[in-house]
Amino acid sequence: MDQVHVPTNALLKKVAARRPWWVNVYIPALVRGLTVSIKQFFKKSVTIQYPEQKAVINERFRGEHYLKRDEHEHMKCVACYMCATACPANCIHIEAEPAPQGPGWEGRDKVPAVFEIDMLKCIYCGYCVEACPKDAIAMTNKIPKVYTDRKDFIYGMQKLLYNDQPDPPAPKK
Amino acid sequence: MLEEVLNNPILFTAIKLVVSFAIVLAAVPMLVWMERKSAARFQRREGPNRVGPFGLLQSVADAVKLIFKEDYFPKNTDKAVFLLAPILTFMPGVISFGLVSVTATRSGQLLGLTDINMGLLVMLAISSLAGYGIAFAGWSSNNQYSLLGGIRSSAQLISYEIVMGLSVVALLLKTGSLSLGEIVQQQSGVVFGFIPRWNLFMWPPCFFLFLLAAFAETSRAPFDNPEAEQELVGGYHTEYTGLRYAWFMFGEYAGLWTMCSIITALFLGGWHFPGMGRLIHDEWLFALVGFGVFIVKVLALIFFFMWMRWTLPRMRWDQLMKLSWTRLIPIALGNLIILALAMEYGGLFR
Numbered sequence: 333m334d335q336v337h338v339p340t341n342a343l344l345k346k347v348a349a350r351r352p353w354w355v356n357v358y359i360p361a362l363v364r365g366l367t368v369s370i371k372q373f374f375k376k377s378v379t380i381q382y383p384e385q386k387a388v389i390n391e392r393f394r395g396e397h398y399l400k401r402d403e404h405e406h407m408k409c410v411a412c413y414m415c416a417t418a419c420p421a422n423c424i425h426i427e428a429e430p431a432p433q434g435p436g437w438e439g440r441d442k443v444p445a446v447f448e449i450d451m452l453k454c455i456y457c458g459y460c461v462e463a464c465p466k467d468a469i470a471m472t473n474k475i476p477k478v479y480t481d482r483k484d485f486i487y488g489m490q491k492l493l494y495n496d497q498p499d500p501p502a503p504k505k
Numbered sequence: 506m507l508e509e510v511l512n513n514p515i516l517f518t519a520i521k522l523v524v525s526f527a528i529v530l531a532a533v534p535m536l537v538w539m540e541r542k543s544a545a546r547f548q549r550r551e552g553p554n555r556v557g558p559f560g561l562l563q564s565v566a567d568a569v570k571l572i573f574k575e576d577y578f579p580k581n582t583d584k585a586v587f588l589l590a591p592i593l594t595f596m597p598g599v600i601s602f603g604l605v606s607v608t609a610t611r612s613g614q615l616l617g618l619t620d621i622n623m624g625l626l627v628m629l630a631i632s633s634l635a636g637y638g639i640a641f642a643g644w645s646s647n648n649q650y651s652l653l654g655g656i657r658s659s660a661q662l663i664s665y666e667i668v669m670g671l672s673v674v675a676l677l678l679k680t681g682s683l684s685l686g687e688i689v690q691q692q693s694g695v696v697f698g699f700i701p702r703w704n705l706f707m708w709p710p711c712f713f714l715f716l717l718a719a720f721a722e723t724s725r726a727p728f729d730n731p732e733a734e735q736e737l738v739g740g741y742h743t744e745y746t747g748l749r750y751a752w753f754m755f756g757e758y759a760g761l762w763t764m765c766s767i768i769t770a771l772f773l774g775g776w777h778f779p780g781m782g783r784l785i786h787d788e789w790l791f792a793l794v795g796f797g798v799f800i801v802k803v804l805a806l807i808f809f810f811m812w813m814r815w816t817l818p819r820m821r822w823d824q825l826m827k828l829s830w831t832r833l834i835p836i837a838l839g840n841l842i843i844l845a846l847a848m849e850y851g852g853l854f855r
Contacts, residue, residue, distance in 0.1 A: 369547055375549055379549075
């Protein structure tokens with residue numbers, strides 16, 4: 333077993349004896365400490381006054397999701413369930429339907445009829461983004477929001493499709 | 506009109522009583538604000554800034570909150586003592602401020618509540634009463650943390666009172682008077698043309714010993730072991746809520762205010778400032794300016810207390826006692842002996 337060296341009083345005394353006396357009275361150290369703290373006193377504060385000022389959030393911050401659209405403004409998602417499978421929190425719910433016929437839908441078998449993410453369950457790990465073979469889901473840098481109803485936390489397909497747009501300003505009370 | 510008031514001793518005393526009490530009452534919320542604001546600045550935060558201009562009304566909001574809190578008694582408390590403790594803690598700070606002359610007119614009429622000829626002794630006696638309040642609170646709360654806080658507080662007050670007493674004795678050798686007003690009056694003028702004749706510059710060791718003891722007596726960091734939030738969960742006031750907690754808070758800051766005004770009177774020349782007597786010739790203007798000087802000195806001293814709080818970590822309990830008994834008391838005794846010898850044989854302060 334390793335020996336743990338606890339500094340005993342005898343040891344501390346030995347260490348103290350090796351220092352010059354003006355170090356042992358601690359007054360120079362005290363003065364140095366006081367200068368350090370008074371320097372902090374006159375520096376600018378780092379506070380962000382939250383509701384008025386907002387912190388700058390990094391571009392790469394993993395915030396709320398959004399579903400990407402292709403050049404026809406159709407969703408890129410093909411309802412392959414890869415993201416729902418990869419999700420460690422089980423927060424993605426997908427129901428598929430046959431893809432509609434017509435221009436812009438070539439080469440697609442399925443599209444999601446329902447695509448819901450439960451933002452209360454989501455842990456914002458980004459595995460769904462990693463898993464997507466079509467690069468159809470991505471994350472914004474929006475901070476997860478707060479609602480007064482649990483239903484509001486479940487983001488549907490329409491909301492997710494346009495979640496890359498900035499949020500409308502909050503209604504004034 | 507003014508003459509009439511001055512010649513009516515009862516009315517004059519009543520006015521002085523109200524003013525002296527009001528100064529302490531007004532000082533406490535301001536000190537709490539100052540503490541929080543300076544703490545914030547030392548940590549590069551903003552501190553309270555929402556309630557009123559610069560957050561000045563924060564203490565008022567806090568007081569309102571405390572008043573409307575639930576009135577809570579823990580199980581098995583000794584009710585009478587439990588109720589008495591906050592008041593006992595609060596009283597000494599307010600009473601002993603009455604002994605300090607805050608200013609004087611130019612001709613030397615002291616303007617404090619009272620200036621008795623043994624004011625310093627009374628002050629020492631009253632300030633040691635604060636220990637009882639804390640010990641009672643710790644004992645009656647029926648809580649281990651409170652009890653530890655109370656015991657620590659008593660032990661700390663006893664050991665540092667000796668240091669404080671010894672430094673005061675040495676000071677008394679120099680002043681030859683126990684009256685706080687007279688001690689201040691002795692400190693007017695300058696020596697060598699530029700050093701104010703304050704006791705701080707006349708005989709510095711007394712000041713530093715008294716200051717250290719004052720840190721312990723007011724339980725301010727680095728000697729705040731009786732309440733040590735991290736180890737004792739607030740110590741003696743753990744079980745107190747609402748208004749009774751507010752009394753403790755109040756007592757603590759009133760004590761700090763009074764202690765700093767006593768230090769100002771004893772060592773920092775009270776209302777005197779070099780050159781004041783030469784510049785101001787009006788009797789009452791002098792008193793007013795003197796009052797301002799006194800307040801500024803007290804506030805500067807209090808700022809120093811807060812500065813210390815955010816610089817030094819709390820001392821360990823045994824180190825605290827060791828510092829007092831094996832270092833400060835011998836130093837204080839040595840200081841006393843050296844000063845006595847210097848005055849007897851060296852002709853100092855003659």
